[in-house]
Amino acid sequence: MRLQNAWLLFGLLVRLGATTPFDESTLNKRATTFTNPILWEDYPDLDVFRIGDVFYYSSSTFAFSPGAPVLKSYDLVNWTPVSHSVPTLNFGNKYNLNSATDRAYVKGIWASTLRHRASDDQFYWIGCVESSKTFIWTSAGSNAVKNGGEVSTWDWKPKATLNKCYYDCGMLIDDDDTIYVAYGNSKIQVAQLNADGSAEVKSQQVYADPGGAYIEGSRMYKVKGFYYILVTQPASAEWVLKSKSPWGPYEKQILVQSISGPLPNAGYSHQGGIVNTKDDKWYYVAFMDSYPGGRIPVAAPITWTSDGWPQLVKDGSAWGKTYPMPVQTTKTVPPPVGTDNFEGSALSADWEWNHNPDTSKFKLLGGTGGIQLSTATITNDLFTARNTLTHRIIGPKSSGTFRIDISKMADGDRAGAVLFRDVAGYIGIHKSGSNAQLVYVNNLNLGDNWVTSATGTVAATGPALAAGTTDIWLQVRADITPAFSGTSAKRQTTFWYSTDGNKFTQLGTGLDMTNSYTFFTGYRFGLFNFATKALGGVVTIKSFTMQNI
Template identity: 30%
Template sequence: MTRIFITLLVFALLPFSVAGQQTGKWGDQGNGTYVNPVIPADFSDLDAIRVGDDFYAISSTMQYSPGMVVLHSRDLVNWKIISHVVSDLTVINPNLNWDKMDSYGRGIWAGAIRYYKHKYWVYFGTPDDGFFMSTATNPAGPWTPLQQVWKVSGWDDCASFCDEDGQLYFIATHFENDPKNNKKYNIHLFRMAPDGKSLLMESDSVIHQSPGSEANKLFKINGYYYHLFSEVKQEGRVLMMKRSKNILGPWEMRQLNHVNKVLDKEPNQGGLIQLANGKWYFFTHHGTGDWEGRAASLLPVAWLDGWPVIGDPGKDSIGSMVWKVPKPINISNAVKGIQTDDDFYSSALQPQWEWNYQPRAGKWSLTERKGFLRLHAFMPADPAAANILLKAGNTLTQRSLRTTANEVTIKLEVKGMCNGGYTGLTHFSTSGTSGIGIKQFNNSRHLTYMSHHKDRIGPEVKNSIVWLRSVWDFRGINRYYYSLDGKLFLPFGEENQLVWGSYRGDRVGIFNFNTEQECGFVDVDFFHYRYSK
């Protein structure tokens, strides 16, 4: 009793920022307010813009395919996934293909989305392959084939900028510098060719250098050029801004927010947005990730003396995190919650899905059996990793949400399996993998629980249809269940702590591979995802 009382007393004394997180509330509250995060899932390296009455955002995807997710909102609080910029990751690097799978934490990093010259422009970088761009007349796609802007390594966090005279600029960070000075990153500014597909290298200019200076964005507001970026200080990674009447400087500089790794998880990288009514907001990720990854929050912006202060301004004119805020725009019919469910009746995968690496062509289908996702099994390319899910193709994933109650159920038809086949439902990151599924060997199928690359074989399953379920709570404690009739669900395996790894939050996914031969398939009838709103 004493321990419970102390816990409640400590919780009551916590600042609102922490208490708000512990309630598990998030997003649109239905009463004209919202609670951060607005998306309690892994939408990292955000950037956002307004075009008319619509808001668009992009988020990095690393090794997941399709890559660079695009979101849409009408009120900055309720978001939907509408497309991806990159359909084939192997255009960037063959190591992002299903037969390599060795680029966790690499792939598509941060980028920026802009609208000018009657098109949407997305630029992004990878740490190994340089910078790429694509354009679209509709952010829902199609996006033009990927164009490599500059083949280089050791650079990141780029953005484009179109000045009033039509001149295009490109800004990015060089994070691999002289080993004697590797704590300081150089931010470079270039002019671009008129088509935006290449840099004018002779225009290269270093406009800032500091520890960990990244997350670059350029704006022109009221006659000033503003350079927004993040920087590592003693308190953590904070937002900084420089301004000048000339794009090449000289610059004034201010800190825009204070951060705390524990209490607010360092909101930093994001997009600065002005509404039609003149108010400003900052759509950002939380740079310190927990098991759900780097979640998305929306912070109000107050302009003080010509500087945008992010969050709640303090006596020092520097902002701090806010958790409960009036909505910027009230839309009565806003649909709350990001997409999750799929009954696989569409001829295309719903936009919330991303494969772990570029999938193998011809090994999955939505048309071979109408209303089902068919996953064909094949062996991992690396024989030494035959039973390791992180090396297995045909793993289709979604982001795991951090809400008070979460439940995913899939219905599988497994009669098409053959010996060596392994299929099921999984949570995975590079720091921890678990799952429940069906493994076939000696011409019989068995319920199987997987944790940290080790399997526990359960009873034989003679049914051709099986339901698998994962349930997890706000803490990320997950438990698996199975059913043979879709009504009675029984637990199997132990509790697991969901984790993040390689800059990515936990993913929930469906997998099917074979440890012995290229043989067999399963049909997925549905993927139902319930979460508290």
């Protein structure tokens, strides 16, 4: 994925781990400023840090699998996903999407933390799941420090499970190599882990607001001898707690509170982390509630007072739309738009399944590419169908186009391209006997407690597809311009098809997207294939293209 036009060759080299700078004369001059948001995709609850020349970013994924994506950047502005810290959600059987009453929507990975520990050359991921247990995964052997931050291969393995919840946790590896974890809601705690990071040594409360304010989203740092815990007061403010000891006592100042911008009709920028460049310029990276697209990251520089408090650099009283680039470098990452032909032996880190997939029901074909999806579930409920493959939508407006081979669909199968969330719609093929019918289906809804309340209504039909039809192009065009605050507007998605990949025809009317935050995840493009009668049918995704519109 993330390959386009002149970037094609370089993007492939980056995917293979190459980092040799390109000849700058062959591309446009490097930008001197950046524009917020830095990445118009749904990457919430972020945790950012730097190793050498490389910035890393971790995010929430709830029940999507693999979980906890890892992104990298050379300039803190342009990001690409490179791995997932949790390759398989090992949190319980419900994460395998067994049935309509045994599934995990809106559960799973919430705010978690990621760091690299130089002493044992391991990345540590720590996250609390369902407010009960804390899971620890590690990836070793990268030589990241020696390689200037670069990681060519990842080797994530489950390390430990703690029988307590480090809610919304943030990790600090201190100068003496001690691992601390700040966590909690309202009552902020700090835990110390043992030498190999597999168990707790001690934990104590270090802060609670005297006025009783609710706070969460801890991120822990040490800067010039001071310990800092950043916490959010949802969903509008970021506080800074400061102490000379990890155990407190902590003082408090406000970093941002109800700060406007940089996008209209979005929420306030909050709940993030701080990170410095190699020349010690500091930045605060936060997210904005920007539904229907989700929660998207923004960045701004910070300065420090003489007594050690961070201060956000504003544009007047607002979060700036543009700022100077944090890093000038000729290194880059692939852009988020482009075509994925599903070549190679594994999916790129752009992709996540709706729950843990049934690995026996999909196969990358190698050679010229493609991914074969066999039906994995017999159901009439798309939300209960395993192996729905999803991809984040880039804003403000973009299209996702799947080219699929439908020639091996079986009687009763349903396959198609879905705008995936708790209020969903799709364009697809319903197979009945030997007939293959193009359909637009809306009214797929998850209701209270994420129980399916509606399995969909065929709102429009296209032409019947002739016997022997192989490839069909299904396209979803989504407008995820923020409509979360200050407007009652409904952003709309339309659904299109093509039989030649060139001329597209809209099917049905547009789908009004929900601006509700309670599903937390933003809308995604997705491809599904499930059975209503018997397993055995197959579709092959030959390519996926995402582009701005």
